[in-house]
Amino acid sequence: MTFLDHDDAVVSCDVTSGVMVVVIANPPVNALSHAVRLELIDSFARVQSEPGVHAVVILCQGRTFSAGADIREFTAAPKSPHLPQVVDAIEACAVPVIAAIHGTALGGGLELALGAHYRIAERTAKMGLPEVNLGLLPGAGGTQRLPRLIGVEAAAQVMTGGDPVLAKDAKELGLIDLIVEPGRLKQAAISFAQDLIVTGTSVRPTREMTCEVLEKTRWEVLKSSVATRAKGSTAPLACLDALDAAMHGSFEAGLAQERALFGQLKSSDQHRALRYAFLAEREVGKVPMITGVAPRGLDQIGVIGGGTMGVGIAASALMAGLGVRLIEVSEDAAHRAEVAVARVLDGAVKRWKLSPQQLDEILEHRFGSDVEYAGLADADLVIEAAFESMDVKREIFSQLDAICKPGAILASNTSYLDINEIARTTNRPSDVLGLHFFSPAHVMRLLEVVVGDTTSADAVATGFALAKRMKKIAVRAGVCDGFIGNRILSHYQKAINGAVLHGASPYDVDQALKRFGLAMGPFAVSDLAGLDIGWANRKRLAPARDPAETYAAFADVLCEMGRFGRKTGRGFYIYEEGAKSGCPDPEVEEIVAQERARKGRTARDMSAQEIVDRYMAAMANEAARVIEEGIALRPLDVDVTLLNGYGFPRWRGGPMHFADTVGLSKILNDIKRFQEEDAHLWQPAQLLERLVATGEGFESLNSI
Structure with missing residues (x-):
């Protein structure tokens, strides 16, 4: 039995063996738009009228669960049904509801999952409530449900920090009930639901759980810690006010306090500023010069210089899936650079940014060092990260011009120096640009793409493509001392x-x-x-x-x-x-x-x-x-x-x-x-x- 199968539906429902599978399909990130909310409400209304439905599974199509609100609705008046109504409808369902999470469940996406009675997730999934990054707090019951599931201190960390939680940590906290391997989510969710049906397990509304009450001293320490980290931001402190309401009042009273705080934050200068910053980072890559211009291919890059900056650039490129050849002046210096890059990558493994297998593959097959520029003959792009001296850079670029293949992009990581003067050292000035990384390059998100007088549009487009691949924010800059x-x-x-x-x-x-x-x-x-x-x-x-x-x-x-x-x-x-x-x-x-x-x-x-x-x-x-x-x-x-x-x-x-x-x-x-x-x-x-x-x-x- 299938529901909501009209051509423009963003939510579909299919019932098999007593389990209704509700699928959200609103690419690219399954944002909880008005259409999604409307169809979810309709889907759960149908559950009540279908006697053959004994459990519900919520899934999302594509690469992720829901990443939260639809940014296109940021500046528009909200339309009913609002997300809190949808979450309440899910939680009020008379049969068990299981949220099956893959990719990321963020903001309203996680609040949607909190409305379910049970949650399972792929091992690679991440969950979080990042609303503080927009000067807000969770506004669909997240401040009241999360502490009931994982405790007040853990909830405070999730909400006030804004960082996502890995599936393994979410399981330990009690946020999810089961971890499954990637590719098995739908099957595992249906099996989980059928087990609930067979055992007669009932619904488990989070609102009915008891919220712990922190002892006063622990609460004051928590407040002090959050205030210090907030550095003047008001949203993290508002999250604590909502948690205080969760500890000392009914669920309904806590929801009312959450909504009041959400309204205050939404009308604040800080929310307007953070929303502006969020949208600005999406607009900054829209550069007329490269609109409709295809970047050049990128597979293998070279990095000249094994200091702090060169090591960071190399590590960032390797984590982005590129091959890297690093050039130093001596065998000893090259070995030290290799060790330093490996140390950075090992840190990425410890932070779950890379798997041990990925690290082995990088070091064995995609990374090496050399003392001769001849090793860069096949590089698609070379980034010079040597000493900040025009004489040094002229010498390097003169050698690169002679060795690198036609079409290879020659980039300087200079912080101040004239890209036009560097380009004139070569016979291919259209291939020369600045790629000004910020230290440490494997951590800092900013990349200034410095466009010289003769830099070609496709070279610039390639700089922006590299930034995207490295998960950095690229800003186009013109040539002057210090750029922007x-x-x-x-x-x-x-x-x-x-x-x-x-x-x-x-x-x-x-x-x-x-x-x-x-x-x-x-x-x-x-x-x-x-x-x-x-x-x-x-x-x-x-x-x-x-x-x-x-x-x-x-x-x-x-x-x-x-x-x-x-x-x-x-x-x-x-x-x-x-x-x-x-x-x-x-x-x-x-x-x-x-x-x-x-x-x-x-x-x-x-x-x-x-x-x-x-x-x-x-x-x-x-x-x-x-x-x-x-x-x-x-x-x-x-x-x-x-x-x-x-x-x-x-x-x-x-x-x-x-x-x-x-x-x-x-x-x-x-x-x-x-x-x-x-x-x-x-x-x-x-x-x-x-x-x-x-x-x-x-x-x-x-x-x-």
Whole structure:
């Protein structure tokens, strides 16, 4: 017996041997659209009227269970039936309902499964409630059902962290009842259902389970831990409020509290910012230059350089299924690089990103090293990750031009240098582009695809295809010193250095910006990266420095003293052996005071708000220039870059979105106010002035 078999149905039902199999087919991720919700309600209404149905199995077609809400409905008024009604209808079913999960069950998809009485999953499945990543909490009963199944502390971790849970962990927690091997899910689910029928096992509504109540001290510790990790994000704390309601009230009262909290979050600035960031990351790959352009084939790549960056790039490519040949200057260096890559991959096995069998296959068949460039003759793409010197890069690209096959793409991982100048070293400038990875390259999601004056469209398309294969977010960038991210970084670094010269300590700056939402303050980040890196770049740029610039030299003084940050034990902070973080150093404040005296500056008190205002004004102003010059195509390209590569707080949406939120007139007024102290640094971008004059925001420039 088959129901809902009309041509445009997204839910089908088939009854065999007393088991109704309900199948959702809404590609690509079985989003719970209005049509899906409507047909699910209809399907479970039919269960009640079919005497031959003694159990129900919910399955999804394609590569995954449901990944949650339909993003096309994000900005539209919700239509009935709403997801909570669907989940309630499933839970109220008079016969046992089994959710059979493969791929991912995320957000509303997992809440749908929580409405079932039993859950089974393929061994490779993942489950999670990532709503906090959109500034929300689960709004279809997830905050009330999950703690009843797995306990309050485990539920808090799942909801406030937003990360998915592997099937094996879900089984241990009590979230699922059975793990099956891939490919056997439907058969296993029907067998599970028939066993329930034979044994007369009844329904098991989660709402009827008792929720544990944490002892007060444990609850306070949990709240403190979540607040620390949230770093200003409100959604994780709202999840705890919903869990508190689950512990101390009825299921119905908890649902009411969940809905109230969901409504508050949905109307908040944080949700708007996080929704914007989510959608921006889907728009950033839509680049006119490569629309309809097919990428070149990618199978084998080369990586030149076995340092931290080269190792990370190689590991990321290997985990993406590519073959990699890594080139170093000596046999010893090549061996060290091989060991380092293997160590990264072994870490991926421990985190269940790779299986031991996959690791063996990679090391035996897809990865090797060499000391001769001849080993790159068959590479489809070569990524140079050598020392940041134009002379070094010219030499490398000259050799690659002679050795690599026609059509091979030659890419530089340079952070600052001119891709056009590098391309001119070769006889194939159309094949040359920048692929600026961020360290550690096997972890960081951002990849700037730097397009030179002569770079071909299919080479650019291949860069974006590589990013997708590596599960990275690619942003198209034009050629200038530092491209998008590092150019803006250089400008706001000058602004916060100026704040220090006018009276703030480096530690004041770090604390103010951490309270703003950064995971680390900029001076602590410099220590982590190594102060010598920035020092080398400043020395490179010194001959072109404008004499009118107020140059802050205190970081150079630290470098001259051999203080390069964490790796030397001292930088802006002092790092005791084994300590997780550094301690402020009074000697740094003396060095700063001496520089103020040399420049004739009198220190004044500076509020945390002024520090943030300087940081944001400098960032938004330079970003406006970057957009005006075409280095970034749109404001959203800047936002995606700063969110994924530079630690800008995601719940603020990115610097351009945040500037729109506070008002571009405020940003411009701040620039004019700071101009009174440093007219050279604080020059308003023409684009910013034009947008203020017309009453528009950066958002108006996001359509191309």
